[in-house]
Amino acid sequence: MLVGTSKYTNHTKEDIEKYLQVVKNSINADKFVVCTTQKNDKNRKFIEDYKLNKNKQKQMLLQLEVNDFCYSADNYNNPQERLYFFCREYELNNWGTIEKVEVYIKIVRKQDDLIVVISFHKPEKNIKKLFI
Helix, strand or coil: CCCCCCEECCCCHHHHHHHHHHHHHHHHCCCEEECCCHHHHHHHHHHHHCCCCHHHHHHHHHCCCHHHEEEEEECCCCCCCEEEEEEEEEEEEECCEEEEEEEEEEEEECHHHCEEEEEEECCCCCCCCCCC
8 A cells, every 4th residue: 555545444334334335326327437447457357358248347346245345445546535445256257167256346436426446356465354
């Protein structure tokens, strides 16, 4: 984590349930985007490797649960925003082979409840879930 950001693990299950409800309402309304710019090349590659079209991405995000939550942190690019980190295992099709894959998901809720998925790929290091 970069200097100037703080990591938060003082959330209650109720806090995260409320947050996920807002997130899922936006996703159900198709007010979400998974970043696939050059900066987010890991996301693009992961989406290509597992053939995750927009519908599959939506389905995966809607499966997030409170127990998948890890922590939140300040967004160093925009100090008014808080990033939420999740990790969940999915069964995904890797070109004909079904695999159990852990997926690291970093979300930020923008104005007008647009959900931006900044990270959507395999974790690069071990990540601890807060409520497990």
